[in-house]
Amino acid sequence: xxxxxxxxxxxxxxxxxxxxxxxxxxxxxxxxxxxxxxxxxxxxxxxxxxxxxxxxxxxxxxxxxxxxxxxxxxxxxxxxxxxxxxxxxxxxxxxxxxxxxxxxxxxxxxxxxxxxxxxxxxxxxxxxxxxxxxxxxxxxxxxxxxxxxxxxxxxxxxxxxxxxxxxxxxxxxxxxxxxxxxxxxxxxxxxxxxxxxxxxxxxxxxxxxxxxxxxxxxxxxxxxxxxxxxxxxxxxxxxxxxxxxxxxxxxxxxxxxxxxxxxxxxxxxxxxxxxxxxxxxxxxxxxxxxxxxxxxxxxxxxxxxxxxxxxxxxxxxxxxxxxxxxxxxxxxxxxxxxxxxxxxxxxxxxxxxxxxxxxxxxxxxxxxxxxxxxxxxxxxxxxxxxxxxxxxxxxxxxxxxxxxxxxxxxxxxxxxxxxxxxxxxxxxxxxxxxxxxxxxxxxxxxxxxxxxxxxxxxxxxxxxxxxxxxxxxxxxxxxxxxxxxxxxxxxxxxxxxxxxxxxxxxxxxxxxxxxxxxxxxxx
Ligand code: C2O
Ligand code: CU
Numbered sequence: 001x002x003x004x005x006x007x008x009x010x011x012x013x014x015x016x017x018x019x020x021x022x023x024x025x026x027x028x029x030x031x032x033x034x035x036x037x038x039x040x041x042x043x044x045x046x047x048x049x050x051x052x053x054x055x056x057x058x059x060x061x062x063x064x065x066x067x068x069x070x071x072x073x074x075x076x077x078x079x080x081x082x083x084x085x086x087x088x089x090x091x092x093x094x095x096x097x098x099x100x101x102x103x104x105x106x107x108x109x110x111x112x113x114x115x116x117x118x119x120x121x122x123x124x125x126x127x128x129x130x131x132x133x134x135x136x137x138x139x140x141x142x143x144x145x146x147x148x149x150x151x152x153x154x155x156x157x158x159x160x161x162x163x164x165x166x167x168x169x170x171x172x173x174x175x176x177x178x179x180x181x182x183x184x185x186x187x188x189x190x191x192x193x194x195x196x197x198x199x200x201x202x203x204x205x206x207x208x209x210x211x212x213x214x215x216x217x218x219x220x221x222x223x224x225x226x227x228x229x230x231x232x233x234x235x236x237x238x239x240x241x242x243x244x245x246x247x248x249x250x251x252x253x254x255x256x257x258x259x260x261x262x263x264x265x266x267x268x269x270x271x272x273x274x275x276x277x278x279x280x281x282x283x284x285x286x287x288x289x290x291x292x293x294x295x296x297x298x299x300x301x302x303x304x305x306x307x308x309x310x311x312x313x314x315x316x317x318x319x320x321x322x323x324x325x326x327x328x329x330x331x332x333x334x335x336x337x338x339x340x341x342x343x344x345x346x347x348x349x350x351x352x353x354x355x356x357x358x359x360x361x362x363x364x365x366x367x368x369x370x371x372x373x374x375x376x377x378x379x380x381x382x383x384x385x386x387x388x389x390x391x392x393x394x395x396x397x398x399x400x401x402x403x404x405x406x407x408x409x410x411x412x413x414x415x416x417x418x419x420x421x422x423x424x425x426x427x428x429x430x431x432x433x434x435x436x437x438x439x440x441x442x443x444x445x446x447x448x449x450x451x452x453x454x455x456x457x458x459x460x461x462x463x464x465x466x467x468x469x470x471x472x473x474x475x476x477x478x479x480x481x482x483x484x485x486x487x488x489x490x491x492x493x494x495x496x497x498x499x500x501x502x503x504x505x506x507x508x509x510x511x512x513x514x515x516x517x518x519x520x521x522x523x
Contacts, residue, residue: 032091032132034065034084038104040146040160041097045077047245051196053077055159056098063093076244078186079162082144084135086168092131096123102155103129105147106164107304108286108448108478110136113499113521116445119149120406120500136496137448138476139171140288141184141260141306149406153235153266153508157190157200159244161264171289175365177258177310184260185324185349186244187301189237189268189340201235202509203227232397233438234267234509238340242349249321253355254314256362258283261309263301267507268340269439269481271470272307272348273298275323278315283364284308287448287476291371293364298327300470302441302481304506307472310364313353323350330463331439331484371475374450374491378420385422385489386413388517390440390482390505391431396514397505401431403514404504411500413519420493423449427482428457437484440515441506444492448476453489460485479506498523 043057058079062070071081084090094104101124105117111133114121123129142164146155163184176182191199203224240247263270274280279295286306299307316322327345340346376382391398398404400412415421423444429437437460451473456464464483471481482488504516 031089032064033088034069035063035091035093036065036070036082037061037063037093037095038079039095039097040102040104043077043159045159045244046075047077047190047241048192048196053192053196053198055198056155057159058162073244077159077241078244079144079160081163081165081184083165083167086135086137086139086166088135090131090133090135094123094129094131096125096127096129098155099125100148100151101125102146102148102151102160104131104144105445106131106133106142106144107443108137108140108142108306109133109164110446110448110496112497113446113501116501117147118445118500118502119147122148135166137166138288139166139168140284140286140476141165141262141308142286143186143262143264143304143306145264150512153202153512154200156264156508157235157266158198161186161188163262165260166288170369174289174368176283177256181253181255182258182260183250184262185242186262186264187268187270187348188241188244188265190239190241191237192239201227201230203231231509231513234507236268236340237265240340240346240348247349249350249352251352251354252313254316254318254353254358256310256312256314256364259309259311260284261299261301261307263303263305265303267303267509269300269302269329269441270348271298271300271327271329271467273325273327274311275325275347278322281310281364282307282472283310283368285472285475286478289368290472290475291369292366293368294472294474296470296472298470299472300329300467300481302439302479302506303508304441304443304479305477305481312361312363313351314358314361316353318353318356318358320353321350322353324348329466331460331467374452376422376452376489376491379422379491380416380419381421385424387424387426389426389428389430390442390515392429392436393431397510398431398514399517402517404511404516404518406518411518411520413503413517415494415519415521417494417496417498417521417523420491422452422489422491424487424489425480425482426487427484428487429484438507438510439484440482440510441479442482442488442503443479443506444490444503445501446497446521447492447494448478449480449490449492451477451480451488452491453487455487456483457485494521497521
């Protein structure tokens with residue numbers, strides 16, 4: 001199937017060629033193993049003390065399948081956590097009860113193009129869309145969120161996001177913390193007005209002038225130049241939400257935990273570290289477990305990236321209160337205001353180690369999985385990688401100077417089904433105003449890729465050193481941080497599904513203002 005030599009590497013590098021169908025499960029609607037309804041609509045969440053915040057939120061209902069497939073978080077702005085198994089056939093019905101069009105993107109999943117939430121499959125208010133796919137991905141931490149044309153930023157900001165966890169047999173056989181000791185932490189920054197309502201500082205006029213339409217319904221916006229700039233630079237909130245609520249001290253036992261960290265913020269990048277300097281034991285990235293744990297003094301997490309960390313709280317004394325913090329770094333250049341300005345140090349979550357049981361601290365398993373070597377030579381364009389310049393024009397972002405067009409006659413990027421390619425993202429400030437270069441978080445739909453190279457320009461080297469120790473490139477990725485002045489090469493395989501997919505910056509205001517492009521997988 002794949003045009004590769006060295007069968008074992010090829011087989012392991014690619015996602016499975018054929019659809020895995022779970023055997024011996026009860027048949028439900030249309031042959032699915034799990035059948036879920038997700039309503040996207042208005043809701044209220046208890047985000048801050050006092051008045052509830054109105055949000056847009058996914059409300060889930062399990063119509064058939066294992067009850068553990070859908071976990072609801074009362075009081076949170078997040079949608080339910082979907083917990084699926086590799087091989088399951090899943091049917092998810094989106095019912096749009098919002099006043100505007102929306103879609104759902106299953107971030108990190110390998111699904112057919114019409115199941116991927118591309119904005120061209122917009123679901124109008126009052127309409128239903130049936131997402132029906134087989135889970136082909138490895139076990140790991142994925143997520144889902146709204147993805148409408150030009151409105152992904154405001155819709156996700158209002159709450160339209162949720163977790164999607166995948167399990168598989170290989171991972172279930174490992175000795176990893178489970179149940180209450182397997183914790184997901186979804187990081188999002190938000191700003192509130194004095195009435196506890198969300199403030200999204202992008203002016204409606206800036207949004208609508210870009211996309212030639214007006215959205216009714218009084219979206220929290222500020223007008224004028226500040227709104228235009230926020231649309232351009234990205235939105236940073238001044239308070240942190242964890243799992244769609246205000247962070248609260250979390251009581252933990254003196255034992256190992258698996259922490260799944262998810263950056264579901266619109267633009268903010270975090271530099272995560274333990275408050276007492278204990279290195280982080282990173283066990284997984286976007287596409288699941290690494291082959292072996294990697295110690296990092298700190299960990300960079302750009303918008304849409306995930307990382308899994310092993311932590312044994314037996315390392316801390318009883319009654320200790322370790323915190324996960326976000327440290328200072330250079331080179332993000334976004335519009336910070338308020339209490340969490342970009343790049344400075346703040347506390348993400350404080351833990352409290354409770355209970356009397358106590359064993360010697362344990363290391364994670366040293367062998368987590370077998371990861372194939374990422375071999376650039378398997379790419380059909382190994383000699384001439386595709387280069388994508390991330391560019392800034394007159395208040396709009398683009399790739400190679402062109403902003404997103406939803407229905408191009410023919411997409412600029414065409415790849416052949418069953419091949420691998422090398423793609424290079426270049427962030428060297430082409431077209432930038434006043435030499436302004438921002439970090440970007442590049443995401444490719446429909447695939448998991450490998451990072452095979454990074455180079456940084458001399459004049460950005462000093463800033464780069466404040467983040468480079470926290471990059472974890474060894475595993476499967478679907479999103480990669482591209483710092484100012486940096487070039488990043490990724491090895492991508494296109495398998496199973498032909499059709500039209502997207503790649504874009506996951507800083508959602510950059511995406512909404514044009515840093516996105518279609519690519520076509522041709523059979
Ligand atoms: Cu999570 Cu196209 O995005
Ligand atoms: Cu960007």
